[in-house]
Amino acid sequence: MPATDASEGRDRERPGRDALPVSRTDPAPGQPLRSSAFRWFLGGQSISLLGSAMSPVALAFGVLEVTDSAAWLSAVTTAALVPMLATLLLGGGIADRYRRDTVLRLTSLGAGLTQAGVALLLLAHQHPAFLLPLSGLNGVFQGLTRPALRGIVANLTAGRGIQRASSLLASVRNATQILGPTVAGLLTASVGGGWAIAAxxxxxLLAAACFARMSLPDLLPRTEGGPTMLGELREGWSYFSSQSWIWAVTSAFAVFNALNRGVWQILGPVIAHDTIGAEGWGLVLSARGAGxxxxxxxxxKLTVRxxxxxxxxxxxLGALPLILLGVGASILWLAAAAFVAGMVAEFFTVVWETVNNTHIPERLLSRVGAHDEFWSSVPIPIGQLSTPFLAAFFGTAAVAVTGGGVAAVAMLVPLLVPSLRKIEINRNGD
Structure with a gap:
């Protein structure tokens, strides 16, 4: 469906609930906390996010403890990322074709089992090479999970409730980002990262149990001769590629994500390992979560038109921590910059999720979201794998500062697209 801007696309095909309506077993779709399905979803996400917030710190320092190698750390993280990217688009098709609550409970169960295997290997102090297959399998489950998460809010609420639900989920996610890294840093420094991965x-597994208590409406029966999975995937690409306001932002984040993940997640722990330690790095990450x-x-409550x-x-401003990391700023300056970066990143995230759920047809949400995430994430492995070598050649400081500057500029380029600046969030309806 070609459209020059978001409002045109909205007028031609309302993102209503024709394909999968908001559950009417709960009386107030505009008030998400009154919905039992949303409460179970929020509970499951809260538990899962708390564990996931501990994982990056525990995995990073667990690998560094065994190898003291940034190259091995980038290899382990990339081993999960590449399979995740490879299955994202398929995950979008699955999440738009089948019930998203069913998808979430199955993928959460699989992710729990693979993480248990990673925990056992870390507790046994095995070489990170043994982590690669399990990390890859975990990445597959992530790739199948993310598109379902992108689309399920529109199944649980409507109208003004979309931003409220997105903000509540973001609040929970960010609360776990405060607690999780600090706990992981303390656990890693005391008993090892394996226990944080076990958590x-x-x-x-607990999240899968919560998702099992959700009950979304059944999908409408598929008519004989209806579109195949491949046809539906093509439809998702057609819509994504026709919307300049979507792919302009996706392209900008392709640059930002590669630089941010390469510098912050690879060089960050390496620098911290020699300076502020696991506890200090956990506190910096927690400061980002606080912002x-x-x-x-x-x-x-806030709505910007x-x-x-x-x-x-x-x-x-989200690139500021990369620059400060490169110039060797103290833990206080790093924490302050991380706090600001957390604020602006979450402001953008809530806005973007609300705009997507408002202006993209519900039946396409997971497929379009999968394309958004896929194309914005494809350069990340390049950033993660190349950063250690670039740092060895040009120096850590030069790579971090340059990367931060380029990432900041990348965020401003989409503002050249007129349709993007005109997008509005509907203030009507509760």
Whole structure:
């Protein structure tokens, strides 16, 4: 469905609930916490996110403890990322074709079992090479999970409730980002990262139990001769590629994500390992979570009529921690910059999720979201694998500072698209 801007696309095909309606067993789709299905979803996500917030710190320092090698750390993280990217688009098709609550409970169960295997290997102090297959399988489950998460909010609420639900989920996610890294840092420094990964495995299994209590409406029966999975995947690409306001943002984040993940997640722990330690790095990550939590709480009530301009402009500040990391800033300056980066990133996230759920037809949400995530994430492995070699050649400081500067500029480029600046969030309806 070609459209020059979001409002045109909305007028031609309302993102209503024709394909999968909001559950009417709960009386107030505009008030998400009154919905039992949303409460079970929120509970499951809360448990899962707490475990997942512990995982990056525990895995990073667990690998560094055995190898003291940034190259091995990038290999382990990339081993999960590549299969995740490879299955994202398929996951979008599955999540739009089948019930999203069923998809979530099955993928959470699989992710829990694979993380349990990772935990056992770390506790046994095995070489990170043995982590690669399990990390890859975990990435597959992530790739199948993410598109379902992108689309399920539109099944659980409607109208003004979409932003409220997105903000509540963001608040929970950010609260776990405060607690999780700090706990993981303390556990890693005391008893080892394997126990934090074990907690993550348990959290996935508990989340699967919560998702099993959700009950979304059954999908409408498919007519004989209806579109195949391949046809539906083509339809998702056609819609994504026709919307300049979507792919402009996706392209900008392709640059930002590659630089941010390469510098922050690879060089960050390496620098911290020699300076502020696992506890200090955990505190810096928690500061980012605190900033994000503040933004998500505010966004429960705040509505900006045309939000994409402010959201993208403020995202340029998200590159500040990379620059400070490169110049060797103290833990206080790093924590302050991480706090600001968390605020602006969460402001953008809530805005973007609300705009997507408002302006993209519900039946296409997971497929379009999968394309958004796929194309914005494809360069990440390049950033993660190349960063250690670039740092060895040009120096850590030069790579971090340059990467931060380029990432900041990338966030401003989509503002050149007129249709993006005109996108509005509907203020009507509760």
């Amino acid at each position: 993550d495995a348990v959290s996935f 994000a939590l503040m933004a998500s709480v505010v966004m429960v 045309r939000p994409m301009g402010p959201a993208l402009a403020s995202m340029s």
